[in-house]
Amino acid sequence: MYRMINVVEQDQPLQRILWRESVDERLRTYQLTTVTYGTSSAPYLATRSLKRCAEEGEKTHPVAANVIKNNFYVDDMLAGVHTVDEGKKLFSDVQSLLGSAGFNLRKWHSNQQEILNNIPSYLRDKRDVLNIDTTSTVKTLGLTWEPDSDLFWFKMPRWKQTSPITQRVVLSEAARLFDPYGLAGPVIVQAKMFLQVLWKGKYSWDEPLSMTLQSQWLEFRNSLDRLDAVSVPRWIAFGKNVISCELHGFCDASERAYGAVIYLRSVTREGQVSHRLVMAKSKVAPLEDLNKRKKKLSIPRLELSSALVLAHLYETVAASIQIPTNAYFWTDSTIVKCWLSSHPSRWQVFVANRVSEIQHISR
Template sequence: MFRGIMVSDSDTKFQRIVWREDAGSPVEHYRLLTVTYGLAASPFLAVRVLKQLAEDHKVTYPFAARVILNDTYVDDIATGCDNVDELLQLKTELIELLKRANFKLQKWCSNCKPLLETLPRELCEHSPIDIASEPNILCVKLLGIQWSPDTDEFQIATKLPESCSEPTKRSVLSTTAKIFDPLGLVSPSVVLFKILLQETWCQGVDWDTKLPPTLSDHWKKILSELHYLSNVRIPRQIAPAGVSIEIHGFADASSSAYAAAVYSRSKLSDDSFVVNLIAAKTRVAPLKPLSIPRLELSAAHLLTKL
């Protein structure tokens, strides 16, 4: 994406490379003419070009322009439609709009087989045949989250440490950081890791010192159950199109931690209800002791921000 965007001539002098083949060769100066990977401003420049492209052609391609402005994260477009006809129209508009800037969309992935069948195989992350034959194996990363296009569900990827015979604070933090859960879908499990980490600080455990027996046993028990997270499946669709949705928020606290969660409640045509977790967030209780009512107020404040 970066290589497809030219930098203004007046700014290329700031993207200079000084080079020579060996100590005896004359120094040569090169200027990079495109957006350069690794510079702090590069992601902004790339996104700014996409937004300007959408603004310039929003009258001709209104559907695609709205998606680029609202559903794009750098070079990933994560969006959806309520029916196949709208989806095919969006696909056509996105291809035509981005072609105006010589951008070519690749790695298409969808839970809609008719969409994938209209695209060349080399442009798809997985073909419809592969997805249908290996539904439980083929997953794609959607902004860091595992998504199964066949079942249309999110999954939590967990990577167990090679050995936990002598856990340390560093190994506990390393394992915790590997659980990528930005929406807090498995917060009840992750908060246990946070509480254990806080306890290591309270007891003054160094980074590479073996955990005390009580903390070590607690950690091993948590770790022995960590693999169950890979069985968790979260539906991507919160509610079917055209149904009424209620948003419910909950907050609570204990002496160890406090949390907030937001759910959707949808009434279907047969008068049944579907409830789904949208997002959750947890915090460990401060080291300075607080009363349960104050912690519950903290949880309510967390809910307002969520």
């Protein structure tokens, strides 16, 4: 992707490198003319170029331009349509629009064989055959997508048998649990809380943990294999046959963590009601810092923090699904409800700032 984007001529001298095959050769100077891996601006330039391509094609390819603007994660596109004909047109328009800028999109996949038949074989994902079977999977944003069933699955990484277990090992293994939608939040937050225990115990990076802590981490790591049996529908049940949609967000907190989750409730013309998990997010409660006189947060304040997480989550989801919906926010904290029902100026700074932001987002 980077190599398809030219750098303006006056900036190319900033991308010069020195090179020689051996110490006996004379140094040669090369000047890179395209966006280069490793430079801090490269990800932005690539993403911005993609959006510029969409902006220039809004009049000729409006649907494709909208997908390119809103359904790309760097160079990966994840989008959906309601009919096979729409899918065929989307493929054609996206290829045409991106191709005009030198971006030749490959590794196409679909859960509809008829759409795949319309795509040249060299543009399909090489890991799949023409007839998709039940074991054919594609990795998408850290999740595994099974086109045949149209489900997201969790695939746990293969763990190395490391001994002894240190804080560095725990952090390395916890970082491998990539869950962009927060679908496994209740599980992964346990890894975050375990890291907090290590920070509180002031372990150095390579100091072996106590046998008790090592056993706890191994037990947690082994239990993750059960996530392989968990699946989540990719389609969140809204389309042309749906007459009403509602977003329902829930937030909660404990002494050690807090979080929020959003579901989509849809009703079809036939009266069929569907509920789908859309997105979730979890955070650990901040630790008490005696040196900085930072006290541990009370449960009501943690509940308010979870409400703020929910507000931000709603903001993300509402911008992504781009359909008219009513939104409902749920909390079991009477104190939080009282804070949110009043003007922020009534409260102290911590509460006032969060109440103000929540009210602004959810108005």
